Each structure stands twice: as structure tokens, then as C-alpha cells.
Amino acid sequence: MAQDIREMLKNDMSIPAEGLKKGHEARFNARLDTHFGAQNKAKAEGYLWMKIAAVLVVLIAVAGLVLNNPLNSGAEVQPTEANQVATADAQKVQFSDFSPEYKEIEDRYLASIHIELAQLNVTEDNKAVVDAFMGQLEELNKEYDRLNADLIETGVNDQNIQALINNLQLRLDLLFKLKEKLNELQQSQNNEIQINTL
Numbered sequence: 001m002a003q004d005i006r007e008m009l010k011n012d013m014s015i016p017a018e019g020l021k022k023g024h025e026a027r028f029n030a031r032l033d034t035h036f037g038a039q040n041k042a043k044a045e046g047y048l049w050m051k052i053a054a055v056l057v058v059l060i061a062v063a064g065l066v067l068n069n070p071l072n073s074g075a076e077v078q079p080t081e082a083n084q085v086a087t088a089d090a091q092k093v094q095f096s097d098f099s100p101e102y103k104e105i106e107d108r109y110l111a112s113i114h115i116e117l118a119q120l121n122v123t124e125d126n127k128a129v130v131d132a133f134m135g136q137l138e139e140l141n142k143e144y145d146r147l148n149a150d151l152i153e154t155g156v157n158d159q160n161i162q163a164l165i166n167n168l169q170l171r172l173d174l175l176f177k178l179k180e181k182l183n184e185l186q187q188s189q190n191n192e193i194q195i196n197t198l
Contacts, residue, residue, distance in 0.1 A: 109168035
């Protein structure tokens with residue numbers, strides 16, 4: 001049988017009818033502070049150090065990734081096409097030169113593209129697949145150069161900016177597809193090895 005809690009509290013004789021005494025909330029908060037206040041301050045300081053340590057770990061990891069770029073370190077198989085794609089962007093006029101608002105967008109895309117290129121694991125087994133994708137990526141780079149030339153000739157307009165952004169998106173999508181393809185290839189090779197060992 002369900003009972004209404006409001007009715008139960010009204011009928012409870014142990015609760016004073018006049019309400020809580022003045023200063024009750026202040027006394028309650030003071031008790032909480034004396035009991036839990038020192039622990040919370042120590043925990044907050046501990047969390048601050050953990051936050052600082054986490055930020056330092058992330059910074060060190062990013063610095064290590066940038067400094068140990070496998071495309072520049074003379075890895076086993078070094079595709080020259082990937083190096084050409086990575087350095088081609090630095091040699092041309094970028095649309096960010098015309099508008100600082102678009103600089104952040106372009107920088108994010110270009111940084112993502114360079115990171116994806118740096119993370120490619122190219123071996124003799126997957127070199128043909130990587131070279132095919134790099135050929136497509138080179139075509140997109142040439143199109144980007146043409147769009148830059150149009151931007152210089154005609155000036156900044158929404159169509160040119162959108163075409164450049166779309167080109168950057170296509171390049172990044174192409175690299176994501178390449179990574180997926182390489183993962184599929186690696187998985188199929190692992191499955192073949194497992195089947196052969198059985």
C-alpha cells in the first residue's frame with residue numbers, strides 16, 4: 001500500500017513544528033568544513049598536480065611525435081611521394097595569407113594531414129597501395145595549387161574559399177581511407193598467418 005511521504009512527515013511528532021533554529025545552516029556548514037574541508041583541499045592540490053602532469057605528458061608525446069617523424073628519419077621504406085606532399089604546402093601561397101579568419105581552419109587541416117602522413121606505416125607489402133593513394137593525393141595538391149592561383153587572380157570570394165576548404169577535407173578523407181585500407185590489409189595478412197599456422 002503506497003503512502004504519501006508528505007503525510008508521513010506531517011504526522012511525525014519527532015520533527016519540531018516551528019522549523020529549524022536560526023543559524024542551523026551556518027552551524028551545519030561549519031561542521032562540514034571541519035570534517036571534510038582539509039581533505040578536500042588536499043585532494044584539490046593533488047588533482048592540480050595530476051592535471052599539470054597530464055598536460056606535460058601530452059606535450060612530451062606531441063613533441064616526440066613531431067621530432068620522431070618516420071617520414072624524415074630514414075625509415076625502412078620511405079615513399080618520396082609522401083615527402084613531396086608534406087613539403088609542397090609550405091612552398092605555395094596559402095589562402096590564409098588573405099584572411100586571418102581562415103588561417104586557423106587551414107592550419108588545422110594541414111596539421112591533421114601532416115600528422116596522418118607521419119603516422120603511415122609503409123612496408124614492402126603495402127607500398128603499392130600507399131603509392132596509389134599518394135598519386136591521388138598529389139592530384140588533389142595540384143588542384144589546390146590551381147585554386148590558389150585562381151584566388152590570387154580573382155581575389156577572395158566565398159566560392160574560392162569553400163573550394164580550398166573542400167580540397168583540404170578531401171585530402172584528409174583520402175588519408176583516413178588509406179589508413180583504413182592499410183588496417184584491412186594488415187588484418188587480412190594476420191588472418192592468413194593464423195590460418196597457415198593452424
